Each structure stands twice: as C-alpha cells, then as structure tokens.
Amino acid sequence: MSDINHTTEGHSKEAAHDHHDQFTFLGRTFPFPVYTGVFILLAILTIIEVSLSQVPRGDLGHAMDFIGIIMLVLAVIKASLVVWFYMHLNKDSRIFLASLIIPTLLVIVAVLFLSIVPAGGY
Amino acid sequence: MSEMSLEKAPAASVEAAHGHEHNPGARSENLKFATWLYLASEVVIFATMIGVFIVFRFHNPEIVQRVHKETNILLVTLNTFLLLTSSWAMVMGLREIQRDNRQGLIRWFGLMCILGTVFVGLQYVEYQELAHIGVALFNQGNEFDGFGMRFYAPTAFHGVHVIIGVLWGLFVMNNARKGNYSSSNYAGVEVFGLYWHFVDVVWIILFTMLYLV
Numbered sequence: 001m002s003d004i005n006h007t008t009e010g011h012s013k014e015a016a017h018d019h020h021d022q023f024t025f026l027g028r029t030f031p032f033p034v035y036t037g038v039f040i041l042l043a044i045l046t047i048i049e050v051s052l053s054q055v056p057r058g059d060l061g062h063a064m065d066f067i068g069i070i071m072l073v074l075a076v077i078k079a080s081l082v083v084w085f086y087m088h089l090n091k092d093s094r095i096f097l098a099s100l101i102i103p104t105l106l107v108i109v110a111v112l113f114l115s116i117v118p119a120g121g122y
Numbered sequence: 123m124s125e126m127s128l129e130k131a132p133a134a135s136v137e138a139a140h141g142h143e144h145n146p147g148a149r150s151e152n153l154k155f156a157t158w159l160y161l162a163s164e165v166v167i168f169a170t171m172i173g174v175f176i177v178f179r180f181h182n183p184e185i186v187q188r189v190h191k192e193t194n195i196l197l198v199t200l201n202t203f204l205l206l207t208s209s210w211a212m213v214m215g216l217r218e219i220q221r222d223n224r225q226g227l228i229r230w231f232g233l234m235c236i237l238g239t240v241f242v243g244l245q246y247v248e249y250q251e252l253a254h255i256g257v258a259l260f261n262q263g264n265e266f267d268g269f270g271m272r273f274y275a276p277t278a279f280h281g282v283h284v285i286i287g288v289l290w291g292l293f294v295m296n297n298a299r300k301g302n303y304s305s306s307n308y309a310g311v312e313v314f315g316l317y318w319h320f321v322d323v324v325w326i327i328l329f330t331m332l333y334l335v
Binding site for chain 2: 043096
C-alpha cells in the first residue's frame with residue numbers, strides 16, 4: 001500500500017490478513033500470528049546479543065571491535081522488525097519511513113563528523 | 123467549486139468538500155502521518171543523545187568498560203524483555219479491536235500497562251545500583267568521569283516516555299471500555315501503538331549502545 005490516501009475498506013482488507021492465527025515463512029507454516037513470530041525472533045536476537053556481550057573482548061581501544069559491530073547489526077535488525085511489522089510499515093505509506101530515516105541519517109553524519117575531532121583539541 | 127456555488131451550498135456539502143466528515147479513512151491516515159512527523163522530532167532528540175554517548179564511548183572506552191563490568195546486565199536484560207513483551211501485547215490488542223473484540227483489547231492493553239510500569243520500577247532499581255557504585259549525574263575527577271550525564275539523560279528521557287505511554291494506554295483502555303473503538307474505527311489505538319512501538323525501538327538501540335557495545 002503505497003498511496004497515503006488509501007481507503008478504510010482497503011485498510012480493513014489488509015488488517016484482516018493479520019487476523020490469521022498462523023503464518024508461513026520460508027515454506028513452513030507456524031501455528032501462531034505473525035506478531036507472535038516476530039516477538040519470538042526479537043527474544044532470540046536479544047539472547048544472542050546479551051550472550052555476545054559476555055564474550056571477553058580484551059582492550060577495546062578507540063575502535064569498535066567485530067563483536068560490537070555484530071551486536072549493532074542485531075540491534076538494527078530488531079528495530080527494523082518492530083518498525084516493519086508492529087508499526088505496519090510493510091503495509092503503510094513509505095513516506096512514513098522517511099520520517100525515521102532522514103533524521104537518523106542526519107545525526108549519523110553529525111556523529112561521524114564529531115568523532116574525527118580529537119577530544120583534547122588539535 | 124466556484125465562489126457562487128460555495129455561497130449557495132448547504133453546510134453539509136461544504137463539510138464534504140473538506141473531506142474529513144465523510145472519509146474516515148483519510149482522517150485515520152492524516153492522524154498517522156502527523157504521528158510519524160512527531161516521531162521524527164523524537165528521533166532527532168534521541169539520536170542526538172545517543173550520538174553524544176557514542177562520541178564519549180570513542181574517546182573514553184575504559185570508563186564505559188568499567189561501568190559495564192559493574193552493571194547488573196541480567197536486570198537490564200529482564201527489563202528489555204518486559205518492553206519487548208509489552209510491544210507484543212500492544213500489537214495483539216490492536217489485532218483484537220480489528221476483530222471487534224473490545225474486551226480482548228482491554229486485556230492486552232492491561233498487560234502492556236503493567237509491563238511498562240514494572241519497567242520503570244526496575245529502571246529505578248538499576249539507577250539505585252549505579253548510584254551505589256558511584257555513577258552519579260555529575261562525576262568529575264573520579265573513575266566514572268563524564269559517564270553519568272551521558273547515560274542518565276537518554277535513559278531517563280526514555281523512562282519518561284514509558285510513563286507517558288502507560289498513562290496514554292490507560293486512556294485508550296478507558297475509551298475502549300466506553301465503546302469508542304470498533305473494527306471500523308480504531309485510529310486512536312493505532313496512533314498510540316505507533317508511539318509505544320517507537321519507545322520500544324528506542325530502547326532496543328539504547329540497550330545495545332549503552333549496555334552491550
């Protein structure tokens with residue numbers, strides 16, 4: 001659904017899809033709603049993240065290490081799952097997505113710029 | 123529509139010309155779009171706070187490591203699960219009202235409000251533990267120098283959002299009890315859902331950035 005001004009009828013049809021008590025993923029049918037499937041996936045990813053954080057990482061220095069990057073990627077995947085399924089961006093207008101992406105990108109660029117400035121001055 | 127015809131049109135036709143009275147679908151979409159724009163402003167605030175922490179983390183990795191060693195990660199993980207579960211409860215409640223089941227919505231939202239309240243309570247416990255080991259809002263010259271304000275600002279700001287969310291959730295439950303929502307009219311539930319899931323998304327990022335990385 002890409003048109004922001006879609007009708008209530010159209011929305012109801014898509015909402016009706018969520019009424020299903022099962023969903024299919026990678027050819028397998030699961031006996032619970034897709035929302036529950038996403039919740040289970042979020043829980044599993046969180047357990048993996050916390051387990052990774054307990055791995056001894058030695059002296060981190062100033063750079064992010066490999067495990068840190070994996071944990072960040074997992075966090076982005078988790079956030080995307082919530083935005084995509086729970087916030088219904090898989091059905092709503094993509095314009096909504098821009099309101100998340102644009103300010104996030106602006107801050108990322110600002111942080112990258114700030115991180116090259118030495119803490120103690122040049 | 124010309125000026126002449128507008129002058130002669132009855133009031134109901136003028137309302138129809140503005141679109142909202144006879145197009146609840148468009149009203150719902152406008153509400154959602156307004157909520158997304160509001161969330162965009164929240165993204166800027168939270169992303170700035172997280173950005174400040176990232177810059178601190180790059181320049182002071184040893185301080186962050188020291189705090190991580192002292193942090194009760196089990197408590198924070200439990201809190202994370204509470205918020206993830208509350209998000210699931212929220213979306214299951216929405217599913218119930220889409221099926222015209224108001225009692226189902228109230229039950230799921232009740233669970234969501236309880237989980238949100240426990241989250242805030244456990245965050246208070248965590249703050250007490252951190253204060254006990256010496257992580258204060260202003261640490262100058264000690265082993266946690268500069269960490270406190272960069273940690274407490276985003277987490278406390280997020281905590282305030284959870285409290286507001288719980289209050290909003292109770293308001294939506296009360297509306298549902300009065301019969302204000304149905305399978306064809308649940309924009310108020312959806313808009314609140316966007317807010318609550320956003321609070322969850324922010325915590326997912328905060329949890330990883332502040333406690334794990």
